[in-house]
Amino acid sequence: MNEEIKVALALLSLLLALTAQAAPDRLQALPWQELQAQPDRTCQPDSHCSAKGGVQFTLPGGSYLPIFADMPSNVAGAQVQVLSDNDGVDLMVRQGSPHTAGSLEGLVSQSAYVVSTPGGNEQFAFDRDSEVPLTPGRWWMTAVNASASTATITVNIVFSTSGAAFPLEVGESGTWYEPARTYQGFFFEVLDAQTALAMWFTYQPDGQQAFLIGTGPIDGDRVTITDLVRTRGGVFGQGFDANAVVREDWGDLVFIFDSCGS
Numbered sequence: 001m002n003e004e005i006k007v008a009l010a011l012l013s014l015l016l017a018l019t020a021q022a023a024p025d026r027l028q029a030l031p032w033q034e035l036q037a038q039p040d041r042t043c044q045p046d047s048h049c050s051a052k053g054g055v056q057f058t059l060p061g062g063s064y065l066p067i068f069a070d071m072p073s074n075v076a077g078a079q080v081q082v083l084s085d086n087d088g089v090d091l092m093v094r095q096g097s098p099h100t101a102g103s104l105e106g107l108v109s110q111s112a113y114v115v116s117t118p119g120g121n122e123q124f125a126f127d128r129d130s131e132v133p134l135t136p137g138r139w140w141m142t143a144v145n146a147s148a149s150t151a152t153i154t155v156n157i158v159f160s161t162s163g164a165a166f167p168l169e170v171g172e173s174g175t176w177y178e179p180a181r182t183y184q185g186f187f188f189e190v191l192d193a194q195t196a197l198a199m200w201f202t203y204q205p206d207g208q209q210a211f212l213i214g215t216g217p218i219d220g221d222r223v224t225i226t227d228l229v230r231t232r233g234g235v236f237g238q239g240f241d242a243n244a245v246v247r248e249d250w251g252d253l254v255f256i257f258d259s260c261g262s
Contacts, residue, residue, distance in 0.1 A: 054154050054157075055067060055154070056152070056154045057152075057153055058151070058152055059089070059143060059145040059150065059151045059152075059153050060145070060150050061088075061145055061146075061147050061149050061150060061151075062145070062146065062147075062148065063145055064092075064099065064107065064142050064143060064144040064145065065142065065143050065153075066098035066099050066140045066141075066142045067140065067141050067142065067143070067155055068098070068139065068140050068141075069138075069139055069157050069159075070137065070138050070139075070222070070254055070256060071134065071135070071136050071137060071138075071139060071159060071256070072136060072161065072165050072221055072222070073165045073221040073222075073256060073258035074136075074161045074162055074164060074165045074166070074258075075128075075134060075135075075136055075159050075160075075161055076127060076128060076134075076159075076160045076161055076162035077125065077126070077127035077134060078125065078126060078127070078134055078139070078157060078158070079124070079125040079157065079159070080093065080115075080122075080123075080124045080141050080155070080156070080157045081122070081123055081124075081154075081156040081157070082115075082120075082121065082141075082143055082153060082154070083120075083153065083155075084120035084121060084143075084145075084151050084152065084153045084154075085120060085151060085152050086120045086145060086149060086151030086152075086153075087118065087119055087147070088120065088146055088147025088151070089120045089122070089143060089144065089145050089151050089153060090116040090122060090144045090146070091115040091122040091141065091142070091143060091144070092108070092110075092113070092114050092115070092141075092142045092144055093111060093112055093113040093114075093126075093139065093140065093141055093142070094110055094111050094112050094113075094139070094140050094142075095112060095132075095135070095137060095138065095139050095140070096137070096138065096140075097140070098140050098142070099111070099140065099142045107142070107144060113126065113132065120151065135258075136221075136256045136258045137256050138254065141155060141157060143155055165220045165221040166258050166259060167220070167221070168190070168218055168220065168221055168222070168223065170190045171260055172188065172190060172257055172260065173188060173189045173190045174187075174188060175187055175188075176188055183201075184201055184202045184203065185200075185201055186199065186200050186201070187199040188255070190218070193218065194217055195215055195216070195217060195218065196218055196223045196255075197214075197215045198214060198215075198216075198223070198253060198255065199211070199212070199213045200212040200213070200228075211230065211231055211232075212228050212229065212230050212231075212250055212253070213228070213229060213231065214226075214227050214228035214229060214253060216253075221256055221257050221258065222254060222255060222256045223254070223255045224252065224253075224254050225252060225254070225255075227249075228249075228250045228251055228253045229247045229248060229249055230247070230248045230250045231245060231246070231247055231248075232245075232246050233245045
């Protein structure tokens with residue numbers, strides 16, 4: 001089944017489920033949240049997992065909330081559960097960056113998976129062998145409330161692992177890039193057994209160059225940098241003025257390694 005047919009069928013399912021409700025014309029994205037995924041636990045349909053493994057929130061009508069979880073290098077399978085008191089709530093899943101669209105059609109097109117049933121409780125499981133495989137890194141589970149009424153929602157995610165996680169060591173130091181992203185990449189350096197440094201050469205949404213830098217602790221197969229900063233105002237040569245250099249807090253950066261090459 002090609003991608004266009006999949007998107008069309010997923011969208012049709014959503015529209016059929018919402019025909020009895022007065023859905024807003026445009027959906028609003030709320031600030032996203034982090035979900036601490038819990039390993040080796042099982043969620044049963046229509047029941048709650050451990051409160052530590054989930055996030056609860058109230059979602060106004062005509063809005064959606066992207067929630068992320070970082071999967072380890074040895075992840076084998078994951079299960080996502082959405083519990084809601086509103087039949088108009090659905091689940092959309094993607095990897096990498098959060099959903100940003102302002103319509104159902106746009107959200108569906110941005111999704112690797114769309115889960116929409118007549119009730120407000122959604123259950124979804126996938127693994128390394130799924131059509132869109134579960135791979136290490138950041139995954140977004142977005143709860144979508146396309147109805148006109150507010151919904152109280154709980155989202156849980158659990159994952160299973162296979163074998164040991166990849167050990168992050170000095171051999172991963174070097175330059176990293178993705179061929180599809182021209183003139184962008186990372187300098188990554190393992191400073192010692194506990195700390196790594198990253199320099200990210202990328203672009204801002206407006207197209208301007210952005211040079212980001214930060215350090216973070218090494219935890220098994222990952223590095224989490226919470227002090228990432230953008231620097232600007234520096235120049236090479238005799239015109240350099242230290243007082244002109246500006247350091248701006250930028251956000252977080254997470255690296256998860258599953259081999260020496262990825």
